[in-house]
Amino acid sequence: MNKLDELLNYNHQALNLRSQRQQVLASNIANADTPGYKARDFDFQSALANAIAQPAAAQASGGAAPAPAPQPELLYRSVLQPSVDGNTVDMDVERAQFAENTLHYESNITMLTHHIRMMLAAIRG
DSSP states (O other): OOHHHHHHHHHHHHHHHHHHHHHHHHHHHHTTTSTTOOOEEOOHHHHHHHHHHHHHHHHHTTOOOOOOOOOOOOEEOOOSSOOTTOOOOOHHHHHHHHHHHHHHHHHHHHHHHHHHHHHHHHHHO
16 A cells, blocks of 8 residues: 555545544434433544554455445443433533544544645646
8 A cells, every 4th residue: 555545545534433423422412311322432543543454454465455444333431420311421521522523523624635735736746
């Protein structure tokens, strides 16, 4: 895998996982009043490492087309303050995680756009 492929793959995987995480966090927020609902999330860093390692492993094993990236393992969020109805959603935590994930998603898009513009400038001379 060359440097350009690595750069684009990293950004592709990061954006895909950020999007998936946004859906998980939005689901937590939407179910804040659902009795018995357990808040979920996943470890973004390990999910990204797994997603990036998979295409590299496929290339090392003969360049076969990579399989779709594995889905991140959804974990249950730790309960900070238990509720009477068994719901583990803490809206302050969820809103903070949602905002942070959004910021990282936008940052990834900005960086990818910057890299593409640099490559176009180099091509055009």
